[in-house]
Amino acid sequence: MSERRYMISGGGTGGHIYPAIAIAEELKGRHPEAEFLFVGAKDKMEMTKVPEAGFEIEGLWISGIQRKLSLSNLMFPFKLMSSMLKARTLLKRFKPNVVVGTGGYASGPLLKMASILKIPTLIQEQNAYAGITNKWLAEEAQSICVAYEGMEQFFPKEKVVFTGNPIRKDLLEVRSKREAGLKHFQLDSNKKTVLIVGGSLGSQRINELIAGQLSWFEAENLQVLWQCGKLYYDRYAALETESVKVLKFISNMDLAYAVADVIISRAGAGAVSELSLVGKPVLFIPSPNVAEDHQTKNAKSIEDKEAAVMLREKDLDDKFEPVFKNLIQDIELQKKLSKNILTLAKPLATKAIADEVERLENAVR
Missing domain, CATH: 3.40.50.2000 (Glycogen Phosphorylase B;)
Known part of the structure; x- marks a missing residue:
């Protein structure tokens, strides 16, 4: 021993x-x-x-x-x-x-x-x-x-x-992995990529949101890399197209982060820490169904430092499109969020x- x-x-x-x-x-x-x-x-x-x-x-x-x-x-x-x-x-x-x-x-x-x-x-x-x-x-x-x-x-x-x-060590340097990521997920290098991560088990509310926004994403010439979770995969798998990749679970998160231009994510502590290290623009949608509403507290602490954008679930129907459109189109905002969230990385x-x-x-x- x-x-x-x-x-x-x-x-x-x-x-x-x-x-x-x-x-x-x-x-x-x-x-x-x-x-x-x-x-x-x-x-x-x-x-x-x-x-x-x-x-x-x-x-x-x-x-x-x-x-x-x-x-x-x-x-x-x-x-x-x-x-x-x-x-x-x-x-x-x-x-x-x-x-x-x-x-x-x-x-x-x-x-x-x-x-x-x-x-x-x-x-x-x-x-x-x-x-x-x-x-x-x-x-x-x-x-x-x-x-x-x-x-x-x-x-x-x-x-x-x-x-x-x-x-995880594989997340310490993702920027050099963009080409490998595009190849791995079979994505178009000429389109911006939106990565959706609803937590390791998936999120019903985020999945419903994304399913309802796919035609809007397409009109904006965006491609989608969507981890929907194994509980929801059968429901959403048929929505996969050339520009929408639907996955139960993403094992190669380093490659997923590498190809992402903007990320939509829950605000669990692990996600917040990873995204701080990755340094991409993030829209947090915290889960309200967790103990002490800790995801909202996590996301708010990042938003207060002008390092991410946060939307509560109750505001998604009214605010998602204008908030996300502003995020995806405002290059200066993206640069500011990326720079500020990187300062929080450990x-x-x-x-x-x-x-x-x-x-x-x-x-x-």
Whole structure:
């Protein structure tokens, strides 16, 4: 068994999974002999995405509490107890030096049990508004890496480390990949490209918007690269044409960002961090259906710095066409947004978080 062993938990959406994988890859690059074990929620997307990245994962029987009364809510105490017990078994067996949580259902029981067993824990909070799970874990965590200033309102000040959000290495330089991206997605180099990203699972409201605007995009001589999500693919696949590419999921996000002239996106923390690094003009449409409305807070913090444009879902019917037309036609606005959003990027975030993991590890050696 290697001297260096790390357990990492993050899941439910790409916004929790990819930061977890990025941290693991940074640590593995530093310590090729290190061992890693991911812990996720059974039946969630981490159970496939983590093995695809080359890491082992175990699943817990855990889910979130629904907003309305349901059988799932009645089962929650049993799921939590089951997950705590399995987490204890995994921790005892694997004996990690440090346990890292990037959010998602499984990180709660794993990090709570790690704290009970006196194993150092690190929380990575991606949003401008802290989630319930991370607030629950904060008192016992040794370190809390954050992406926004002012997070002391949620966490003990002495534990907060301002790092930014972890980013996949393939996104660190996308501008040189435009030609490769055009070829990969079979796009026309003479047309402007609108990239639509409704989150890793897709967005019903954004998909409805785009479906209704395709003829307008065509009239404006725009081509569309549209990640609609696997839940919606069957509904929208038939809308694909030479200038409209409809995809369940985009694995090569570096190439997608490289070909984009303007991006329409949700405002999850992972998306915001990636788009800051990419530096393209962005229209954020935050989801209103998330805890504490944190996507609106994320997008507003970027809009306030004149680094992106934001439209709330309730305003889409009236405002989308004039707002987007102004964005796609105003070259000076595009330049300003690109320049300003790049200043918010934290390209060394993954390195800073790995440094913090090593600091915790060395403290107990």
